[in-house]
Amino acid sequence: MSALASGQFRRYLGGNVFALNALWMLRVTVGWIAWELTGSASFVGLVAFLYFAPTMVAGPLFGVLTDRIDIKRAAVLTQSTLMFLAASLSVLYGSGLLTPFGLLAYATLTGLTMSAHAPVRMSLAPRLVERDRIGSAVNLVAMNFNIARMTGPALAGYLIAEFGVFTCLLVTTVCYLPFILALATLRPRARQGQGTEKVRFFEALLAGFGYVRTDTNIRAALLIAALSSFFLRGIIEVLPILADGVFDRGASGLGLLTSAAGVGAVLGGLFLAILPGRPDGSVPPLIPALYALGLGVLSALGLFQVWGVAMALVAALAFVATVVSIFCQSAIQMQIDDTYRGRVMSIWAVVAIGSAALGSLAFGGLADVMTFRATALTMAGAGLAALIVRIAVRIARRG
Numbered sequence: 001m002s003a004l005a006s007g008q009f010r011r012y013l014g015g016n017v018f019a020l021n022a023l024w025m026l027r028v029t030v031g032w033i034a035w036e037l038t039g040s041a042s043f044v045g046l047v048a049f050l051y052f053a054p055t056m057v058a059g060p061l062f063g064v065l066t067d068r069i070d071i072k073r074a075a076v077l078t079q080s081t082l083m084f085l086a087a088s089l090s091v092l093y094g095s096g097l098l099t100p101f102g103l104l105a106y107a108t109l110t111g112l113t114m115s116a117h118a119p120v121r122m123s124l125a126p127r128l129v130e131r132d133r134i135g136s137a138v139n140l141v142a143m144n145f146n147i148a149r150m151t152g153p154a155l156a157g158y159l160i161a162e163f164g165v166f167t168c169l170l171v172t173t174v175c176y177l178p179f180i181l182a183l184a185t186l187r188p189r190a191r192q193g194q195g196t197e198k199v200r201f202f203e204a205l206l207a208g209f210g211y212v213r214t215d216t217n218i219r220a221a222l223l224i225a226a227l228s229s230f231f232l233r234g235i236i237e238v239l240p241i242l243a244d245g246v247f248d249r250g251a252s253g254l255g256l257l258t259s260a261a262g263v264g265a266v267l268g269g270l271f272l273a274i275l276p277g278r279p280d281g282s283v284p285p286l287i288p289a290l291y292a293l294g295l296g297v298l299s300a301l302g303l304f305q306v307w308g309v310a311m312a313l314v315a316a317l318a319f320v321a322t323v324v325s326i327f328c329q330s331a332i333q334m335q336i337d338d339t340y341r342g343r344v345m346s347i348w349a350v351v352a353i354g355s356a357a358l359g360s361l362a363f364g365g366l367a368d369v370m371t372f373r374a375t376a377l378t379m380a381g382a383g384l385a386a387l388i389v390r391i392a393v394r395i396a397r398r399g
Contacts, residue, residue, distance in 0.1 A: 002136050008186050009128040009137060013144055015182025019079060020145055022175035024152025025159075026086060027051075027237075028258050029168050030107065032160060032251050033093070035240040037100050045364015048237040050107035052357030055115035055349050063346025064204045066119040067339065075124050076183045078117035083176035085110050090169035118349035119342045126333060126341065127188035138333050142326040143269040149318075150262025157255015208343025217335065220283045221328035222348065223390065224291060226355040228324040231383030232294045232317050234359020235301075235376070236261050239314070241364065246372050247307050257314055264315030268322030272330075283331065287324055292387060294320035295380045302376025325352060 004010055034047040066074065089106050092098040125141050126134045159168035199207070212218050235242075239261070243254040294317055301313040329348060336344045359379075366375040 002133065002140075004136075004140065005133070006129045008188075009125070009140075011182045011185060012125065012128055013140060015179035016141070016144055017148065018175045018177070019082075019179035020148035021152040021155065022082075022086065022172040024148050024258070024262075025156040025168060025172045025175070026089075026110075028153045028156040028254060029160065029165060029172065030089075030103070031238070031240045032254055033098070033165060034100075034103060035244060036165075037098075037103065041238070041241045041245060041364045041367040043100065043364075044240050045238050045361050045367075047103060047107045048360035048364070049357045050104060051111045051114070051237075052353045052360075054108065054111040055118060056354035056357065058112060058115045059118060059346045059350045059353075060205060060208065060343065061346075062116040063119040063208060063343040063349075064201060065116075066123050066342030066346065067204065071120060071124050071127065071188055072183060072186055074120045075117075076180060078113055078120055079176055079180050079183065081113045082110065082117070083173060083180070085113065086169065086173040086176065090166065090173055093169060094166045114353075115349070118353065119346035122329075122333070122345035122348070123341045124186075124188060128186065135330055135334055138330045139269065139272055139326065142272075142322070142329070143266070146262060146265030146269050146318075146322055148262075149265050150259050153255045153258030153262060155255075157252045157259075160251040160255070204343070208340060208347065211336070211340050211344060212347055215335070217283070218332050218344070221331050222351045224283055224287055225325055225328040225348075226351045227383065227386055227390070228291050228294065228321050229352050229355035230359040230362075231379055231386070232291070232298065232321045232359075233325075233356040234361075234363050235298065235379070236314070236318060236321065237356055237360035238364050238367070241367050242301075242310065242314075242372065245367070246305060247310065249307070253307075257311060260311040260315040261318035264318030265322040267315075268319040269326065271319070271323055272326055283328065287327055288387065288390075290320050291324055292384070294324075295383045295387075298376055298383070299380040302373040302380070305373065 004013075030047060030051075031044055034044045037043075085106065089098070092102055092106075121141075125137045129137045156168055156172075159171060212222070236258075239257045240254055243249050243257050247253060249256070297313050297316045297320065301310060301317070304310075304313070329352075332344065332348060333341075363375060363379060366378060370378070
């Protein structure tokens with residue numbers, strides 16, 4: 001059954017359109033500013049890394065808090081903080097006071113806020129619908145995210161090219177308001193199961209890790225998601241290197257490449273709509289096979305450096321990464337109850353977002369000391385080796 005039957009969920013989804021476009025516009029704009037300020041692939045990779053790095057450290061802590069606090073107030077607070085940070089970046093850039101260090105500070109503070117918001121958003125949407133519609137809610141939210149991934153970068157590229165970075169930053173700041181207003185009207189259902197308020201903080205934290213450790217399906221989903229995020233999604237986070245460093249296409253080219261990734265992600269969401277779920281929450285062989293296909297696409301991106309081909313290959317990478325990520329997340333969401341949702345999904349965020357952050361850092365660092373072609377081929381080879389090791393370990397355990 002569709003989650004769209006819920007009026008609350010429809011309001012959430014509609015308001016989230018604006019916030020998600022703001023998110024993707026900022027991702028493109030900040031990446032462009034990083035390249036504009038330094039012309040360094042390593043710096044672009046470092047900024048992308050700092051966007052996500054706090055999640056790897058603070059994410060599980062915020063996961064415990066998410067299972068204890070008022071989820072709606074937490075969502076309003078984190079979104080308001082993101083809007084404030086976007087406004088601050090606008091002021092710094094518009095006044096000419098923004099430095100590389102200031103951009104790193106902005107990326108770190110935004111990353112810290114996003115590490116709090118990740119378990120909140122992944123816990124809120126399922127509580128706006130009945131349990132039998134959670135899978136539909138996860139897929140629709142992911143589709144919303146990926147449509148914004150297509151429209152946001154295109155809009156950012158247009159605004160930067162036609163009106164400048166400052167105007168783009170102002171527009172992104174305003175885009176947070178509709179979602180904040182929508183969140184204020186929601187009434188999520190009460191948390192099911194026994195809460196963690198009377199349990200010591202670190203006991204609750206360890207219980208979340210224990211829940212993941214004892215579930216083989218969750219562990220398998222986390223592992224394949226980590227590989228895909230590191231080796232495939234990592235390059236999508238440093239597209240300025242490809243857009244301007246390889247093809248000399250500037251901000252408009254960056255917008256086109258990121259929009260191509262959005263197209264691939266939307267197609268991935270549509271593919272998931274026809275892909276049957278697994279009642280037992282296991283990861284089907286199709287998912288590792290798609291990951292292996294993505295590594296082949298990454299190799300092709302290094303070998304065939306033609307603009308039109310590059311756009312198609314970036315779209316294909318996004319398609320694969322999206323299918324793997326959403327399928328694994330949906331499989332996990334369907335298995336857990338509300339009592340553990342914040343903690344388990346914060347661990348998901350650590351793995352998925354943290355791996356993408358490390359991947360972007362690795363890709364940026366390698367691109368500074370190697371050619372783009374050599375970097376793409378090296379990452380693809382390492383990703384294939386990791387998959388072979390995973391398969392070998394599983395065979396050994398079964399034997």
